[in-house]
Amino acid sequence: MxxxxxxxxxxxxxxxxxxxxxxxxxxxxxxxxxxxxxxxxxxxxxxxxxxxxxxxxxxxxxxxxxxxxxxxxxxxxxxxxxxxxxxxxxxxxxxxxKFTKLFQLIHATEKTPLHPWLVVNFKISYQGQHKKDEIISIGLHLVNGMMKLDMMNLLRKFSLQTTISDYCFTLSPMIKIKSGYIRMETVLSNYIEEQEHTWAKKSLELLQEEIQTLQHFYQDDLESEQMKKEQDELTKRYHPKVTLDVINGGIVYLEQHAL
Known part of the structure; x- marks a missing residue:
């Protein structure tokens, strides 16, 4: 992906x-x-x-x-x-x-419909003891609901432009952009859940070790503001979390059987 x-x-x-x-x-x-x-x-x-x-x-x-x-x-x-x-x-x-609208370049001689695809590039960040970023590109056909992964690589074979070619017209989406985006988020949530998360377990173990060391150092003053501050910093640094961000996206209009 x-x-x-x-x-x-x-x-x-x-x-x-x-x-x-x-x-x-x-x-x-x-x-x-x-x-x-x-x-x-x-x-x-x-x-x-x-x-x-x-x-x-x-x-x-x-x-x-x-x-x-x-x-x-x-x-x-x-x-x-x-x-x-x-x-x-x-x-x-x-x-x-962040957002764009592109059309497939077509040398048409008769009326040709172009189908709308919602294309979004996401970044998944895994943060804990170490940090890892993953970029995932998804395309969703806004008429029939077909979804394609690795969409940006699939689009490489087309010439895309910001204006529609002569004799071409666009089909109206049946799926709203917000609904389509929610479908993509669901796919990514399932993908993240299916990953091996030993990194998160190791981060939590390291966090507990660091907190224990800190508490030992402050054993005579566990309620001090400085101790709480340092513990918060450790938690922020090592507590595992996964975030999902949109890099960019847009609507791309393609011929019916382009993909």
Whole structure:
């Protein structure tokens, strides 16, 4: 269910942003950013302010991303679920492009209906002694209720655009977006429940050990504010929890038998 190929995800992301992929070999991706993505990711506001002030064309930076663990010592940003750079990209998607509407590009010569799909990309975060993030993409046909997992990879084979092609028209949804989203949440809840949760048990055991150590240290003052504060911090750090967040999503209109 999860998107595990970060290399494909990142190359697709930057290609969609009109950035040149200079090289992509053995889990090392070298990207030439454009001005927009340099502004979004490289934290150089003063540089761009100065460049615009003097009327020059700026020089966007190159970015090297490493997705192969064997290459993690190479020069660049080591990318994995939970890494700062990947989190930055996810936040950018969440803040700037959370919702969209896209249409399949079709060279039609007669009236062609396009079917609505609700597509949502979720992030499941498992938090305890360690943290793990999982990205899951789901598509729901809003007319017949068909559900597809790994939806973003399925959409890769289509050319999508923000305007509808000539001779095409859209079908009205039979399933409301809110209802469709609830169906997706139910699927994910069942998926989470079916996972092996030994990590949660280990986190709870570690939490109890840490609290016992703390109480031993404060054995003469168990009601102190400092002791309670430190215990709350331990609980916040180690108590296992699972959170579900929406990264982005939208409505995608496809031909009837596209999927």
């Amino acid at each position: 999860a998107i595990t190929n970060l290399n494909e995800f990142l190359t697709d992301y930057f290609t969609a942003k009109d950035c040149e992929i200079i090289s992509n070999h053995d889990g090392v991706i070298q990207i030439q950013l454009n001005e927009q993505m340099d502004r979004e990711l490289m934290n150089r506001p003063f540089y761009w302010h100065y460049i615009k002030k003097i009327g020059r064309t700026g020089d966007p930076m190159q970015l090297t991303l490493i997705t192969n663990p064997k290459q993690r010592d190479a020069k660049g940003d080591w990318i994995h679920f939970g890494s700062p750079r990947l989190q930055q990209i996810m936040n950018h998607l969440k803040e700037k492009e």
